[in-house]
Amino acid sequence: MSHISEPTVRRLSNYYRVLEEVAAEGKRMISSHLLAEREGITSAQVRKDLSSFGSFGRRGLGYHVEHLRDEIRALLGLDRRWKACLVGAGHIGSALVGYRGFSEQGFDITAVFDADAARVGRTLEGLVVRHVSQLGAKDGFEIGVIATPVRAAQEVADVLVAAGVQGILNFAPRKLRVPAHVTLRTVDMTMEFESLSYALTHRKPAAPRRKRTAPGDRE
Amino acid sequence: MSHISEPTVRRLSNYYRVLEEVAAEGKRMISSHLLAEREGITSAQVRKDLSSFGSFGRRGLGYHVEHLRDEIRALLGLDRRWKACLVGAGHIGSALVGYRGFSEQGFDITAVFDADAARVGRTLEGLVVRHVSQLGAKDGFEIGVIATPVRAAQEVADVLVAAGVQGILNFAPRKLRVPAHVTLRTVDMTMEFESLSYALTHRKPAAPRRKRTAPGDRE
DNA sequence: CCCTCTTCGTGAAAAGTTTCACGAGCGGGA
DNA sequence: TCCCGCTCGTGAAACTTTTCACGAAGAGGG
Numbered sequence: 001m002s003h004i005s006e007p008t009v010r011r012l013s014n015y016y017r018v019l020e021e022v023a024a025e026g027k028r029m030i031s032s033h034l035l036a037e038r039e040g041i042t043s044a045q046v047r048k049d050l051s052s053f054g055s056f057g058r059r060g061l062g063y064h065v066e067h068l069r070d071e072i073r074a075l076l077g078l079d080r081r082w083k084a085c086l087v088g089a090g091h092i093g094s095a096l097v098g099y100r101g102f103s104e105q106g107f108d109i110t111a112v113f114d115a116d117a118a119r120v121g122r123t124l125e126g127l128v129v130r131h132v133s134q135l136g137a138k139d140g141f142e143i144g145v146i147a148t149p150v151r152a153a154q155e156v157a158d159v160l161v162a163a164g165v166q167g168i169l170n171f172a173p174r175k176l177r178v179p180a181h182v183t184l185r186t187v188d189m190t191m192e193f194e195s196l197s198y199a200l201t202h203r204k205p206a207a208p209r210r211k212r213t214a215p216g217d218r219e
Numbered sequence: 220m221s222h223i224s225e226p227t228v229r230r231l232s233n234y235y236r237v238l239e240e241v242a243a244e245g246k247r248m249i250s251s252h253l254l255a256e257r258e259g260i261t262s263a264q265v266r267k268d269l270s271s272f273g274s275f276g277r278r279g280l281g282y283h284v285e286h287l288r289d290e291i292r293a294l295l296g297l298d299r300r301w302k303a304c305l306v307g308a309g310h311i312g313s314a315l316v317g318y319r320g321f322s323e324q325g326f327d328i329t330a331v332f333d334a335d336a337a338r339v340g341r342t343l344e345g346l347v348v349r350h351v352s353q354l355g356a357k358d359g360f361e362i363g364v365i366a367t368p369v370r371a372a373q374e375v376a377d378v379l380v381a382a383g384v385q386g387i388l389n390f391a392p393r394k395l396r397v398p399a400h401v402t403l404r405t406v407d408m409t410m411e412f413e414s415l416s417y418a419l420t421h422r423k424p425a426a427p428r429r430k431r432t433a434p435g436d437r438e
Numbered sequence: 439c440c441c442t443c444t445t446c447g448t449g450a451a452a453a454g455t456t457t458c459a460c461g462a463g464c465g466g467g468a
Numbered sequence: 469t470c471c472c473g474c475t476c477g478t479g480a481a482a483c484t485t486t487t488c489a490c491g492a493a494g495a496g497g498g
Contacts, residue, residue: 004417005454005455006414007454007455007456008455009413009414009417010410010414012417013407013409013410013413013414014394014410016413017392017393017409031474031475031476032475032476033475038394039394040394040396041456042456042457042458043475043476044456044457044458044459045455045456045457047475047476047477047478048455048456048457048477048478050476050477051476051477051478055476055477057475057476057477058463058464058475058476059462059463059464059474059475059476059477060463060464060465060473060474060475060476061463061464061465061474061475061476062474062475062476063476075417075420076413076416076417076420077416077417077419077420077421078413078416082416082419091313091314091317091318092314092318094310094313094314095310095311095313095314098310099310099311099408101392101408101409102408102409102412105409105412105413105416106416107412142419143415143419166419166422167415167418167419169411169412169415173236173320174236175233175257175258175259177259181422183415183418183419183422185411185412185414185415185418186411187406187408187411188232189318189320189321189406190232190236190320190321190324191229191232191233192388192404192405192406193321193324193326193388193404194228194232194235194295194297194324195225195228195229195232195404196362196386196388196402196404197295197296197297197301197324197325198223198228198231198294198295198296199386199402199404200296200301200361200362200385200386200402201294201295201296202296203385203400203402224484224485226484226485226486227485250444250445250446251445251446252445260486261486261487261488262445262446263486263487263488263489264485264486264487266445266446266447266448267447267448267485267486267487269446269447270446270447270448274446274447276445276446276447277445277446277493277494278444278445278446278447278492278493278494279443279444279445279446279493279494279495280444280445280446280493280494280495281444281445281446282446
């Protein structure tokens, strides 16, 4: 195993969840074909992805569900827990602290920060909101989650980097600048909506009720 | 303009937000180089993306900020509003209803549904939560947003399709099956976290504290 | 008018990703 | 034991996306 591409990692993450489901259903083996069907992709893709980090299947039989699940879990680093903090106690931040999915996958949010004095001191899922100025290296956070308004996001990222986090999960709709040793992942809901808006606006079989003609339009 | 690839659309969405910012700063023109710098990509990429739907730049000068912004807005279908409903009034759902970003981009959530009787009747940002059984075609929703637990997501998607939505924005961590005439976009926070976990687990310069040796391992 | 500096638009090359297709291993039945 | 049906692993082909590199404007100064 030398290098696993980003698209492959994302699919592995999906396989992992399917495997958990399938294991819960009591199935012992699963074929690449079945796995592919659940994901809406081809079986060749599944086999290619899995072969990128090992040979886990048995010809004629498929993959051993629990074994494969455990291999992927280890590969993704989900067999340990991560110490995380959250910055931004607004709507999104509150939702994230309460979201089960994260702690289930090894993500412990143990502190919440906010820049707004009105929010400092309030309690969120058992955590007291602290002022962001108290965010330092001493607590040893490995991951920082940004759920602030977009204008504050870069500044918060800088604070997190200074506090020594190794990774940042950013929910503000903007690309952030972080040093190379810090890994950044951005969840951009706005972008997904705009992508959906584009797809709906240009979907093929739509009735041609009237064609908008923009200034520089061509066909 | 014949076809714009998905990665390009996503970047256009980013350019759009940068252009709004730059316009607010009062700048009149912007070069592909500057635009690229803000996004952390190359200027060739920017020019290629923009040229995929028209020639908006002027050689030697760059792009006219407001004009380009308006062109992208029209292309993405953001010059109109979408009538949307939300299913799932839990943590994530509540956050989404309250999230400014959506309405700013033309996304009007005008109804909230939930399957849990305990939540029906409660008010969320001025909207009374209704039981999901009341979700039908008569309200004419164009877009449905799914913010339910993963086990309910497919069923809700089916209901939305039956109610005639054209697009679905799914926040449950699972691929959903929808007919071809319905567009689906999934925001999978769990996957982003797992991708981050993978990156942190395998980051290069880390001290090689211990090497796991799996059964079928090779190098 | 001419020269220089800047920047776009765009084919062509390079890099990356997915799909194809086939050899080979495995279990089971006759 | 031998054959058949199933399924993996994988090189090669096909396709997609990004990067390169260069010709063609455009502006401004002298």
